[in-house]
Amino acid sequence: MKIRNFLVNDDEENLRLDLFICKHIQDKSRSYIQNLIEDNLVEVNHRMKKSNYKTKTGDNIKVSLPDAVELNIKGEDIKLDILYEDSDVIVVNKPQGMIVHPASGVYTGTLVNALLNHCREDLSGINGIARPGIVHRIDKDTSGILVIAKNDMSHNKLSEQLKDHSMTREYIALVEGIIKEEKGSLDKPIGRHKKDKIKMAVVEGGKRAVTHYEVIKRFKEYTLVKCILETGRTHQIRVHMCYLGHPVVGDPVYGYKKQKFNLKGQLLHAQKLGFIHPGTGTYMEFQVEVPEYFKRIIDILSNER
Numbered sequence: 001m002k003i004r005n006f007l008v009n010d011d012e013e014n015l016r017l018d019l020f021i022c023k024h025i026q027d028k029s030r031s032y033i034q035n036l037i038e039d040n041l042v043e044v045n046h047r048m049k050k051s052n053y054k055t056k057t058g059d060n061i062k063v064s065l066p067d068a069v070e071l072n073i074k075g076e077d078i079k080l081d082i083l084y085e086d087s088d089v090i091v092v093n094k095p096q097g098m099i100v101h102p103a104s105g106v107y108t109g110t111l112v113n114a115l116l117n118h119c120r121e122d123l124s125g126i127n128g129i130a131r132p133g134i135v136h137r138i139d140k141d142t143s144g145i146l147v148i149a150k151n152d153m154s155h156n157k158l159s160e161q162l163k164d165h166s167m168t169r170e171y172i173a174l175v176e177g178i179i180k181e182e183k184g185s186l187d188k189p190i191g192r193h194k195k196d197k198i199k200m201a202v203v204e205g206g207k208r209a210v211t212h213y214e215v216i217k218r219f220k221e222y223t224l225v226k227c228i229l230e231t232g233r234t235h236q237i238r239v240h241m242c243y244l245g246h247p248v249v250g251d252p253v254y255g256y257k258k259q260k261f262n263l264k265g266q267l268l269h270a271q272k273l274g275f276i277h278p279g280t281g282t283y284m285e286f287q288v289e290v291p292e293y294f295k296r297i298i299d300i301l302s303n304e305r
Contacts, residue, residue, distance in 0.1 A: 003065070004025065005063075006024050006060075008057055013057045016054065018051040031126060037050065039234075041065075044059055046062075048205065048206055077117055078109070080092055081094075083288065084284070089279075092111070093144065096141050098140065102130050112130070112131065112132060119150065123149070124154065126149075126152055126155045133149050133150060135158045136162055138270050139235065142265070143269045143270070153278060167273070168285060169270065172268075173241065173266075175248055175249060176246050177221065177222070178223055179213075181215070187209075190203070190236060202240070207231075209236050210231050211229060213225050213226065220301070220304050222301060223246065235253070235254070248267060249263070249267045250265055267294055271290065272285065274286070
């Protein structure tokens with residue numbers, strides 16, 4: 001990782017953060033810089049900021065640049081659960097255990113590898129060769145629905161819906177303990193954990209994160225909840241539920257160390273996704289049930305006395 005530090009001068013005040021960095025790191029594209037900011041690799045006075053943050057004289061800006069890796073991402077014959085596809089978008093149901101796109105140390109077996117085999121060159125190129133078509137992500141061990149852009153027009157329009165919070169994103173989660181309230185909302189900023197850089201946390205100066213939740217069913221020691229995302233921060237539901245005192249069951253990072261069930265990851269499922277089709281302008285909505293391993297746990301808990 002290469003670290004670059006910059007000090008904002010008087011004549012550089014009131015610039016967008018991404019444009020300020022582009023001015024000083026001219027061999028990187030604006031979209032690349034925006035991805036660095038989204039991945040919490042840019043700090044302003046030791047705090048995370050958005051791309052549209054306006055610089056102030058004296059700001060200390062730290063940019064962490066990942067080591068360059070020569071990527072040769074190839075398509076792989078991996079089965080896709082396709083819910084919908086046309087010339088503009090493809091909607092898939094991602095299984096638990098699949099990483100969305102290649103990253104450091106992982107270049108095979110991802111959703112992108114499967115998409116490259118299925119769509120070949122027919123994917124948006126806005127996010128570069130490692131993330132073709134990827135508009136939004138869900139964690140490796142979270143299952144559920146994703147929409148992929150097959151051209152740049154679709155990518156831009158879908159991204160705008162994410163930014164203005166008009167895309168419907170609804171999750172089902174099984175969490176530890178009993179949530180007493182029928183419904184509630186968490187409006188707590190999320191950023192990199194102060195001591196453990198692998199983890200995210202509710203931190204002062206983090207990016208605004210809003211999660212609405214509603215109890216579906218209470219069990220003896222657990223609660224099944226519906227979570228609706230207003231924003232889309234890294235690990236948002238997992239962090240917010242942990243902050244609430246009810247971490248997602250099976251979560252290896254934010255959950256309890258002792259687990260009752262033999263799980264391979266958190267019981268979190270992106271069950272509903274709705275968006276305005278970038279080509280036709282009509283609203284489309286997709287929904288998939290929780291996977292079998294999730295159903296099995298619910299059945300076990302439903303039969304407990």
